[in-house]
Amino acid sequence: WRKNQAGAIRAFQRSGLAGRGFSYVLCGEREPGAEEVLELARNTPGVVVLPYVSDENLRWLYDKAAGFVLVSQLEGFGMPVAEAMARKLIPIVSERSVLEEVAGPGAITVSPDSVEEIAKAMLLLTGLDETERLQRIALFDRQIAQFSEEAFRRKWRTLLAA
Numbered sequence: 001w002r003k004n005q006a007g008a009i010r011a012f013q014r015s016g017l018a019g020r021g022f023s024y025v026l027c028g029e030r031e032p033g034a035e036e037v038l039e040l041a042r043n044t045p046g047v048v049v050l051p052y053v054s055d056e057n058l059r060w061l062y063d064k065a066a067g068f069v070l071v072s073q074l075e076g077f078g079m080p081v082a083e084a085m086a087r088k089l090i091p092i093v094s095e096r097s098v099l100e101e102v103a104g105p106g107a108i109t110v111s112p113d114s115v116e117e118i119a120k121a122m123l124l125l126t127g128l129d130e131t132e133r134l135q136r137i138a139l140f141d142r143q144i145a146q147f148s149e150e151a152f153r154r155k156w157r158t159l160l161a162a
Contacts, residue, residue: 003031003070004071004072007113007115008024008069008118009041009047011071011115011118012046012047012122015119015123017046017126018044018045018046018047022066022126023046023047024047024048025048025049025061026049026050027052027058027061028051028052037049059087062084063087067091067126068089068091069091069118070092070093070099071094071112072093072094072097072099072112073112075094075098075099077098077102078098078099081093081103081107082102082144085106085140085144086140086144088137088140090107090125090128090136091108092107092108092110092121092122093108094110095109095110104143105143106139108121108124
């Protein structure tokens, strides 16, 4: 439920991207509500559900991906988004969330409650020209640097010195 994979699958179906050769790949632990997601996945062409994958396999998936989608209803810190950005993937994330805060201005933001918005964002993402893609990716390094271990320690030193 909280990661809104059912909404993302419905959006993928609405986008028609499977007919253009794209897949929507999910991987990881099963969470509450997984039954609905698995049922939708089975009945939606182009959706692939994988179990938890190794770091090596995850890197391979990132390298083959056109983008990253996490339109969560409720998310903790946003590490998956930061990881995807570090692999130069443009994320589609929930607006007004920690995911948007982590992703910054290079991300595409949507209402997690709108299947239509998510579908349009998927089409936008897969249709970006190389110039726009590179402009968005250029924003990532500065954004990710805010969440580095070095930045964390610097902020703590400043706070403790105050």
